[in-house]
Amino acid sequence: MEWSAARAPVWQLGQVTAHFGCDNVASPSVYMLAVGAPSRVLAPRRAPRGAVRRAVPAKKPPLVIRAASHGDDAPADASARRPRLVDPSNESKKRVTTTGAKRAVETCVACGGVGVVECRACGGKGTLAAGGFHAKNHVDMANVVGTNWTAHRRTKGWRHFECIGKSPADKANGKPRASVHLAATCDRDVTVWVDVKELKDRHLWSAGWKQREDLDWIGDPDQPGGAVAVPKPGAPCVACDGEGRVPCQRRGCVNGAERVRKQREVIERTERTFKKVIKATRGEGTEGEAGEAAAELRRRMKRQLKDMAKAKPGGRAGRDRGDTVSRGNNGNGEEDWGAWGRRRRDEKLDKWMRAGAVPDEDWPEDDEKKPRSRRRERRRRGRDAGWDDQQ
Structure with missing residues (x-):
């Protein structure tokens, strides 16, 4: 039986021609292939109905620039080197890392990369306030009468005061806060009324009668108002060991x-x-x-x-x-009153001893037997002095 291309179905001949790139079916082999070809070759399988169809993105193609290649096979002439194509969008996404590091080192937002932050306990000063963690003086209105106070600024010529009365708050009559009545200790006729809010301020008043070496001083004492006292720094902060800064605790x-x-x-x-x-x-x-x-x-x-x-x-x-106050100093370079009195006492004792009240004698060495008591030593010195006077 002779075959003919015209007897083959048109749809089979068209698919075979399109699949194998044939312009016509002019041979028996191609005809037989068209007749016996499987359906998946002649008619490819369609996508299922529930499949997601991905469309081609409509964005613009990435900008391509040319970068010089530094390979070993590149020519010596820089102008003759063949550049390579790189995508700047991909290059910008790469994380810049240090040599040998596994991940990038980012700057800490808490410390700025320095590794230390300000101590929150002391505010970065390294020392606590005068009252430690108590920012104000304690004023008990029930027992305030009879307490002693020291004014940091000269008040009516005096600094040491004693509380002799009090006046509670009366908001109904326009007195929002309580006040205390203070009298100067050296002149009882000098009195002053002080608001409780002002009395609690540690920069204006100190509880008790403070001496000169107990406070720091600012200004010239010869001025009419005198020098202004300020509280001395407190103990070193235990949270930062007196440094004022602590290591950054931020994770990472x-x-x-x-x-x-x-x-x-x-x-x-x-x-x-x-x-x-x-x-x-x-x-x-x-x-x-x-x-x-x-x-x-x-x-x-x-x-x-x-x-x-x-x-x-x-x-x-x-x-x-942490010990900023040296021995014999009050912190501002001036000698305290106690050291001045002890120095005068030592000078008087030395002058009295040099006047000849105590005779010159050979004092016992350390290895010699010491007297049993100071009273016996004084008696012995007196007998020796009287014997020398009689001679």
């Missing part, structure tokens, strides 16, 4: 508390190593070069351990740093 801050913790671990590990070495070399003798080297090593390690202990928070260095 690489320079904050995490770094301090790692440094502390390194210091503790070093201390343990030093102590082990000192204990291991303690039994070795000091003879020879090896013994001298071991002894020198122990001395150096002990010195370093001592310095590390001083540098710790709350150590001796921190206590010395």
Whole structure:
């Protein structure tokens, strides 16, 4: 039976021609293929009805720029190098990381990357206020009569006052706050009424009779108003060890508390190593070069351990740093009244001793037997002085 292309179905011939790129079906092989071809070849499977159809995005194609290639196979001439195509939108999305870092180092918004923040307990001053965590003076209206107060500014010529009366608040008659009646201790005729709100202010009044060395002073004492007293700084803040700043506690801050913790671990590990070495070399003798080297090593390690202990928070260095008032000073460079009185007493005693009231004699050495009591020593000196006068 002869075959003919005209006898084949038109839809089969069209699909075979389109699939295999044939312009006509002029051979038996192509005809037989068209007749026996599977349905998935001649008619591809359509997408299911519930499938999501994704359309081609209508946005503009990404801008393509040319970047110079720095490969080893690039020509020596820079003008002859073949640039490579890069997408700036993708390049901008890449995170800039440091060499060897797994992730980018972002600046902490709490500390700005420095790793420390202001101490909230002391406000960054390093020392507590005059009353510690109590910002105001305590005034008990039930027992305020008889209490003593010190004015930081000279009030009617005086600074020390005593409470002799009180006046409670009477809002119905237009008196919103209570007041106290103070009298000068050195002149009872000088009195003044002070509002309780003003009396609670630590920058204006201090509870009790304060001496000159108990306060800091600002201004010239020769002025009509005199110098102005201010409270002395309180104890060093225990939260920041008197530094005024604490490590940043924000999570993810690489320079904050995490770094301090790692440094502390390194210091503790070093201390343990030093102590082990000192204990291991303690039994070795000091003879020879090896013994001298071991002894020198122990001395150096002990010195370093001592310095590390001083540098710790709350150590001796921190206590010395917090003690701003030197001995014999009131904090503003002036000597306190107590030291001035003791110096006058010492001068009088020295003058009396140099006048010859006490005879010159050889005082006993430290290794000699000391007298049993001071009374016997004075009696002995008196007898010696009387015997010298009679002679």
